[in-house]
Amino acid sequence: MTVGATGSRRLIAAVDTTADDLGLRVGMPLAQAQALVPDLRVCDATPDDDETSLRQLACWAIRYSPVVAPDPPDGLWIDIAGADHLLGGEEALLADLTTRLSDRGIAARAAVADAPGASWAIARYGKGCVVPSGRTVDAVAPLPVAALRLSSETLNAMHRLGIERVGQLAAMPRAPMVRRFGKEVGLRLDQAMGHAFEPISPLIPQETAIATLTFAEPIARLEDLKQVVRRLSQDLCRKLTQRGEGIRRLDLVVRRVDEKGASLRVGTAKVTRDHVHLARLFDERLPTVDPGFGIEEAALIASHTEPLVEQQTEVPGIAQDDTVDADISRLVDRLGARVGAHRVYRLAPIPTLVPERMARKISPLAPPTGSVWPETLLRPTRLLDPPEPVVATALLPDHPPAFFIWRRLRHKVAKADGPERITPEWWNGDKRAAPRDYYRVETDQGGRFWIFRDAPADQGGRWWLHGLFE
Amino acid sequence: MHAKPPEAIAELRRQITHLERGSERRKPLPFGVPPIDEHLPGHGLARGTLHEIIEAGPASEFAGAATLFTAGIAARLKGPVLWCLTRRDLFAPGLLRAGLHPDRVIYVETSHDRDVLPLVEEGLHERGLGAVVGEVTRLGLTASRRLQLAAEASGVTALLLRRWWTVAEKDLTRLPTAASSRWRVAPVESELLPAPGLGRARWQVDLVRCRGAEPRSWILEACDAKGRLAVPADLADRPDPAQVRRTATR
Numbered sequence: 266m267t268v269g270a271t272g273s274r275r276l277i278a279a280v281d282t283t284a285d286d287l288g289l290r291v292g293m294p295l296a297q298a299q300a301l302v303p304d305l306r307v308c309d310a311t312p313d314d315d316e317t318s319l320r321q322l323a324c325w326a327i328r329y330s331p332v333v334a335p336d337p338p339d340g341l342w343i344d345i346a347g348a349d350h351l352l353g354g355e356e357a358l359l360a361d362l363t364t365r366l367s368d369r370g371i372a373a374r375a376a377v378a379d380a381p382g383a384s385w386a387i388a389r390y391g392k393g394c395v396v397p398s399g400r401t402v403d404a405v406a407p408l409p410v411a412a413l414r415l416s417s418e419t420l421n422a423m424h425r426l427g428i429e430r431v432g433q434l435a436a437m438p439r440a441p442m443v444r445r446f447g448k449e450v451g452l453r454l455d456q457a458m459g460h461a462f463e464p465i466s467p468l469i470p471q472e473t474a475i476a477t478l479t480f481a482e483p484i485a486r487l488e489d490l491k492q493v494v495r496r497l498s499q500d501l502c503r504k505l506t507q508r509g510e511g512i513r514r515l516d517l518v519v520r521r522v523d524e525k526g527a528s529l530r531v532g533t534a535k536v537t538r539d540h541v542h543l544a545r546l547f548d549e550r551l552p553t554v555d556p557g558f559g560i561e562e563a564a565l566i567a568s569h570t571e572p573l574v575e576q577q578t579e580v581p582g583i584a585q586d587d588t589v590d591a592d593i594s595r596l597v598d599r600l601g602a603r604v605g606a607h608r609v610y611r612l613a614p615i616p617t618l619v620p621e622r623m624a625r626k627i628s629p630l631a632p633p634t635g636s637v638w639p640e641t642l643l644r645p646t647r648l649l650d651p652p653e654p655v656v657a658t659a660l661l662p663d664h665p666p667a668f669f670i671w672r673r674l675r676h677k678v679a680k681a682d683g684p685e686r687i688t689p690e691w692w693n694g695d696k697r698a699a700p701r702d703y704y705r706v707e708t709d710q711g712g713r714f715w716i717f718r719d720a721p722a723d724q725g726g727r728w729w730l731h732g733l734f735e
Numbered sequence: 736m737h738a739k740p741p742e743a744i745a746e747l748r749r750q751i752t753h754l755e756r757g758s759e760r761r762k763p764l765p766f767g768v769p770p771i772d773e774h775l776p777g778h779g780l781a782r783g784t785l786h787e788i789i790e791a792g793p794a795s796e797f798a799g800a801a802t803l804f805t806a807g808i809a810a811r812l813k814g815p816v817l818w819c820l821t822r823r824d825l826f827a828p829g830l831l832r833a834g835l836h837p838d839r840v841i842y843v844e845t846s847h848d849r850d851v852l853p854l855v856e857e858g859l860h861e862r863g864l865g866a867v868v869g870e871v872t873r874l875g876l877t878a879s880r881r882l883q884l885a886a887e888a889s890g891v892t893a894l895l896l897r898r899w900w901t902v903a904e905k906d907l908t909r910l911p912t913a914a915s916s917r918w919r920v921a922p923v924e925s926e927l928l929p930a931p932g933l934g935r936a937r938w939q940v941d942l943v944r945c946r947g948a949e950p951r952s953w954i955l956e957a958c959d960a961k962g963r964l965a966v967p968a969d970l971a972d973r974p975d976p977a978q979v980r981r982t983a984t985r
Contacts, residue, residue: 593815593841596861600817600843600854609843612827624827624837633838638828640960646802646829676793679924682933705933711922712793713936732826733799735922735936735957 278310279339282372292417312338322371323468329358334465340388342381342465349377355395378404381463382456386412386431401459406432413453419446431457474508474567476500483522483559490519490551490560495544497565502540511536511573517547519554520562527554531602534630535594536571542595546602597629614638618687619695620648620731643705645715645732655716657728662721665704669716671730676714681706687717699724705734761890764811767963768955771940776947780808783890784915785883787874789897789908789943791921796899797824798870800920800938800957803833805868805894807958810834812892814865817858819851820844821870822898834962839865848872852882859885859893866892872904879912916945923954926967935959937967 275295284305289298299305316337323335329352332344345358352358355377366373376387378396383405387396390412396404405412408431410423423446428434434442434454443451455461476497484490494517505511513536517529531546554560600609612624613634623638638644657666665681683704689695699720707713713734720726763779765772772778780786786808790801802825809816810833818825818840827837843854851871858867859882874895886893895914899905919941928934936957942950956965 593861593863596817596858596864597841599857603854603857604843604845604850608845609841611841612837614828614837620826620828629841635838637836638831640831642828644828644832645799645826646806646832647797647799647824648826648829649824674793680927680933681931707925707933707936708793709924710793711924711937713799713922713933714794732829733794733797734829735800735803735938 278312315339320468326362327468329362332465332467334467336385336465340385342384344465344467345377359395378459380456380459381465382414382453383459385414386457401457402435405457406430406435410434413450413457415450415453419450422446474501474504474510474570475564476504477562477564479562480560483561485556485559487552490554490556490563491544491548493563494547494551494565495540497563498540498544501565501567502538502543505538505567505570505573508570509572509574510567510570511538512543512567512569513571514567514569515543515546516566516568518564518566519556519560521556522558522561525557529554530568531598532569532606533594534597534601534606534628536573537594537598538573539595542598546598549603594630617690617693618642619690619693620644620687621650622690622693643734645713645734647733649731649733652717652729652731655728655730657716659722662723663702665706666716666728669706669714669728669730671714676708676710676712678706679709684718699726702726703731764808764892768953768966770953770966771942771955771964774942774948774951775945780892781915781946782812782892783886785879785886785893785895785913787895787897787908787912787914787917789917789919791919791941793922795905795921798896798898800922800936801896803829803958804918804920804938804940805896806830806833806835807962807964808892808894809866809868810836810958810962812865814839814863816840816865817854817861817867818842819854819858819867819869821846821848821851832960833958834960852878855893855895856882856885859889859891862889862891864891866894868894868896870896870898872897872899873907874912874914876911876913879914883913883915916948917943919943926969935965940964 277289277291277293277295277298280289280291284302287302289301295307316335319335319337319339319341323333323341326333326341326343330343330345330348334342336342345355349355349358352361359375359377363373363375374388376384376391376394376396378384378387379398379401383396383401386405386408387394390408391404410428410431411420412431413434423429423434428437431454434450435458439451452461456463478493478497484493497517501512512533514530514532518526519528520526529547529550531543531550533543533546537543597609609629610626611629611631613627613631614636615623615625617623627634653671655669655671657669659666663684665683666678668675668677670676681704684702685704686700686702688700689697697719701717701719702721703715703717705713706716714730715732715734716728716730718726718728761782763775763777763781765779788801788805790798792800816835816839820842821844823844825842827840830840831837845851845854848871851869852874855867855869855871858864874897882893882895897908899908921939921941923937923939925937926934938955938957939952940955941952942948944950954967954970956967958964
């Protein structure tokens with residue numbers, strides 16, 4: 266059983282059959298239930314999850330009829346008018362439905378009746394069965410008034426007056442009853458008896474847009490496959506235009522003659538509906554599809570779509586000039602399809618002085634950060650990561666080196682600038698304690714290098730080459 | 736009857752322009768350095784074509800100077816820049832020193848040298864880009880011709896930075912390509928300042944080959960924060976002081 270909180274009270278929200286046999290009822294305070302059954306297993310109610318799974322169940326129930334509506338918190342309406350003969354009649358349909366549900370571990374009760382209200386009442390309070398057409402009134406009359414979907418106050422008032430059955434209520438004079446209990450009671454009574462029409466709002470499942478093509482003769486040539494992808498993408502984009510959606514992720518699934526399949530997936534950085542562009546994304550990777558003895562079916566599935574509104578791209582009469590703002594999302598898609606989306610990026614500055622951490626990767630289509638590193642920082646264009654050790658000699662402590670040996674070549678330092686001290690950032694997890702002293706040095710040949718000593722000279726600091734300037 | 740020689744030359748020029756498929760109508764990008772601009776056809780670096788940049792010098796495999804030279808050209812072009820890499824030694828704060836804002840650069844990296852050229856070509860098909868920079872080791876005639884055609888069609892300038900690790904790979908940079916110009920950048924000793932410290936770096940920039948211009952070399956000062964080169968003040972073109980003195984004494 267599950268427990269939900271109503272204000273400060275904890276009431277039972279739902280019970281399973283065992284708990285029901287023990288005398289636990291929905292709406293009972295938790296303390297009372299625990300007094301009745303000491304070793305009670307209690308779960309917290311999750312109404313949101315319940316509703317999602319109810320919707321999933323409703324989508325599944327579309328196999329019985331196209332008109333299915335979830336009835337929170339625990340019901341499902343299926344309008345089987347005109348669909349029951351497909352499964353061999355109402356009885357067979359009901360049996361099929363309950364068997365399939367109980368096979369999946371869902372305890373369910375079902376009823377078929379002329380009106381939604383009547384089936385609601387009979388499924389919950391009567392014996393789950395098929396009510397023959399025209400016999401609704403007889404079937405509903407012996408049920409308790411709770412079967413009428415009334416509020417608990419109204420039910421209490423009826424209980425005080427001794428009205429226990431629907432039949433009793435129906436036999437009462439209409440006008441005084443409505444005056445006493447309100448209009449709702451009359452409406453619910455009519456709905457249960459089938460006198461009032463009750464519309465149900467059916468669930469419209471969001472179908473995945475698919476374009477498929479089956480070939481009379483299996484195809485194996487790459488050019489043919491490319492052509493097929495182009496056509497499929499055109500079809501798919503036409504479907505999506507009607508739905509006002511665009512593609513973020515696209516799957517190509519092919520089926521071979523020998524029943525083996527292959528699939529390719531591409532993603533787009535920005536939602537799009539351009540079929541030429543989408544087909545081109547597959548071009549690079551189509552050669553990896555092994556056609557075997559031939560492909561006999563190909564399908565393009567829009568597995569992730571997003572709403573896309575039309576955009577005006579050009580205005581007749583206004584010539585495009587060079588200043589047009591480039592839409593690079595397509596380029597990013599094409600590059601991403603070639604090398605992987607994570608390998609296309611932009612670098613955003615991080616306000617730090619530690620060279621290894623000065624930039625982070627961001628999406629190439631992220632809005633401009635506008636931030637830059639301070640322009641006074643003279644940084645090399647190439648950074649060696651990790652730094653390479655060099656043998657260097659300084660004439661005086663804390664002076665730039667007079668020469669250094671890097672990769673077995675001796676470089677004589679002609680000019681130097683520094684030191685620039687960069688302290689480790691412990692708040693970013695730097696373990697080392699000593700600051701680095703960086704020097705920009707120019708050799709007698711003109712090459713400029715970025716050299717640092719990882720500790721002051723008297724503490725035995727060693728020299729490293731970290732970068733190369735212009 | 737034969738056409739008059741000037742008319743015939745004009746006709747030939749027109750045919751050549753037609754063959755070059757309109758690369759002439761794009762205004763070249765001036766360097767802002769009069770000696771170079773006067774030397775180059777069209778007074779600037781042609782847009783919508785392929786340019787090669789090679790580093791020479793003590794640590795040429797890292798191409799530190801050539802990178803800044805390339806970044807300076809890319810910074811002065813308009814629009815986003817696609818930078819295709821294989822090695823992760825590029826340091827973005829260094830590019831900012833040539834005026835290339837980090838928001839403008841999109842990086843794409845691959846693990847193989849042979850994958851870079853297709854990426855460059857993909858970038859060259861995108862009209863909105865300002866420049867495509869590719870760091871490549873091998874560049875054959877066919878591949879470079881293909882890139883050149885893609886650049887001509889879209890008007891995007893391709894800047895190929897030649898990289899190498901071994902001597903054999905370095906020798907590859909001497910092979911001919913279809914690029915419209917080839918530049919070689921080598922650092923030279925900079926001006927001696929009166930106080931300890933480093934001034935603006937100096938390069939020897941060689942135009943090794945160029946369509947429509949003779950090879951030539953210049954000593955220049957490195958890119959400033961706007962990506963501009965400059966002629967060093969002590970090397971600028973002016974009358975020889977010895978001669979001036981001689982005429983004064985005469």
